[in-house]
Amino acid sequence: MLVSLFRLLSFLPLPALHAIGVATGWLVFLASPSYRRRLKDNINRAGHGAYLYRAVGEAGKGMFELPFIWCASPRRVLRTAKIEGWELVQAHLDAGRGAILLTPHLGCFEIAAQGVAMHTRLSALYRPPRKAALKPLIEGARARANLQLAPASLAGVRILLKALKSGQAIGLLPDQVPQFGEGVWANFFGKPAYTMTLSAKLQQMSGAPIILTYAERLSWGRGFVLRFIPFDGELEGNPQQQATAINAAMEKLIARCPAQYIWSYNRYKVPAGVAKPEEAAQ
Numbered sequence: 001m002l003v004s005l006f007r008l009l010s011f012l013p014l015p016a017l018h019a020i021g022v023a024t025g026w027l028v029f030l031a032s033p034s035y036r037r038r039l040k041d042n043i044n045r046a047g048h049g050a051y052l053y054r055a056v057g058e059a060g061k062g063m064f065e066l067p068f069i070w071c072a073s074p075r076r077v078l079r080t081a082k083i084e085g086w087e088l089v090q091a092h093l094d095a096g097r098g099a100i101l102l103t104p105h106l107g108c109f110e111i112a113a114q115g116v117a118m119h120t121r122l123s124a125l126y127r128p129p130r131k132a133a134l135k136p137l138i139e140g141a142r143a144r145a146n147l148q149l150a151p152a153s154l155a156g157v158r159i160l161l162k163a164l165k166s167g168q169a170i171g172l173l174p175d176q177v178p179q180f181g182e183g184v185w186a187n188f189f190g191k192p193a194y195t196m197t198l199s200a201k202l203q204q205m206s207g208a209p210i211i212l213t214y215a216e217r218l219s220w221g222r223g224f225v226l227r228f229i230p231f232d233g234e235l236e237g238n239p240q241q242q243a244t245a246i247n248a249a250m251e252k253l254i255a256r257c258p259a260q261y262i263w264s265y266n267r268y269k270v271p272a273g274v275a276k277p278e279e280a281a282q
Contacts, residue, residue: 009067014080015221017068018061025060035264042263046189046254054259061217062108062262069110074144080223081115081215088228089169089211093120096167098208102199102231104175104250105262108215108224113171115215115226117146123163124171125198127152152179157198164206172199174246177266180273186243189251192277193267200235200242210235212249216257229253 009017029036039059043052069077092099101122103112116122126149148163150156150170160170175188178196185192203210210231215224233245254261270276 006067007071009064010071012068013221014065014068014223017064018217018221021060021062021064022057023060024064025056025058028060029056038266039264042189042265042267043258043261045191046251046258046261046263048255048258048261051259055261055263058217058260059262059264062260065108065217066110069108069114074114077111077114078118081111081226082223083115083119083226085228086119088230089116090119092209092211093167093169098164098167098206099169100164100199100203100206100208100210101169101171101213101228102174102210102246102249103171103213104173104253105265106214106254107217107257107260109173111224112213112215112226113147114144116169116171116213117144120169121146121148121163122169122171123148123150123160125150125152125156125160125173127176157202160202161205164202164208170202170208172196174199175250175265175267177269177271180271183271183274184240184243185277186240186247188247188267191268193247194269194271194274195243195247197239197243199246200239203235210246212253214253214256217260 029039039055040052043049043055089099089101101116103109113122113124124147128151148159150159163170174196176196177183177194178198182198183194183196186195187193188195199210202208212229212231213227215226217224231249233249235242235245
């Protein structure tokens with residue numbers, strides 16, 4: 001049922017989907033006190049409260065563009081994506097160093113993997129959805145040419161490391177809350193957030209450069225601009241210091257288009273089995 005609905009919606013033009021998304025975004029914002037509270041708290045904590053109203057509409061766009069990104073033909077989807085700065089990635093690939101592409105929940109992050117796979121083979125870390133009904137939809141949508149999904153498991157990590165050592169590119173969502181034992185507490189916009197350590201570990205094990213990437217959503221359904229920016233932080237010290245450096249880089253990236261970050265994401269939740277930050281520090 002859900003797959004059929006997404007396929008039906010994918011025939012609509014992107015401007016129409018974005019218009020529906022804006023309306024739906026505001027309905028959810030007004031109807032759900034918990035959603036509204038989290039979005040407001042997170043965007044104000046980050047110092048981007050001036051973008052609150054735009055963020056409400058952008059969140060809705062992000063939800064309703066998924067049928068198009070996932071279910072429309074790759075050719076139709078990629079016609080909406082303009083790429084800037086790819087030469088940065090290509091230079092590292094040509095040198096056989098590989099590349100670790102970090103893409104936060106900013107803009108249309110779902111199109112980022114497709115944009116990269118248009119140029120080179122990409123292995124992307126993937127966490128299966130909790131709801132079984134979503135699995136065939138998401139896995140089928142993300143299974144595109146040149147794109148390999150690596151499960152969020154030890155086997156998946158081996159896939160990513162092998163790809164890097166072969167001089168290929170991999171993709172990670174660095175602001176996705178990891179599971180127990182896969183992260184450390186590190187500040188994100190001034191508040192401790194359980195942050196993955198995998199990206200720093202892979203960089204140290206492979207020597208591959210970290211490159212930040214995001215797909216900015218253009219107004220009026222005009223498409224997306226996929227951008228690549230070098231990571232200018234220092235991955236030194238212990239895992240917590242490394243995670244803090246990566247979070248700082250994410251903060252700078254989000255500042256480029258703060259209205260398009262998913263502020264409603266529960267970034268500060270405590271995963272099952274993980275001690276709260278104040279307890280972990282004792």
